[in-house]
Amino acid sequence: MDNKIREYRKKxxxxxxxxxxxxxxxxxxxxxxxxxxxNPSLKVCLNIANVLDTTLDSLFNPKSF
Numbered sequence: 358m359d360n361k362i363r364e365y366r367k368k369x370x371x372x373x374x375x376x377x378x379x380x381x382x383x384x385x386x387x388x389x390x391x392x393x394x395x396n397p398s399l400k401v402c403l404n405i406a407n408v409l410d411t412t413l414d415s416l417f418n419p420k421s422f
Contacts, residue, residue: 359418363391365409379408 366376366387373387380387380401389395390405397405406416 361416362405365411365416369409376408380404
């Protein structure tokens, strides 16, 4: 799934570990998400978007679903 998690995370000056803690994930899961190796649930997607102060459409490419 195409996403801009890394881009938005860096804009917020968060490490992978910090984002993981705020979203309730393992740091390794954030790494997998950023490398497009893991497809998260909708709940996880919403939590990430909320923490990064953005929308699902901005964070994830809707055409990749």
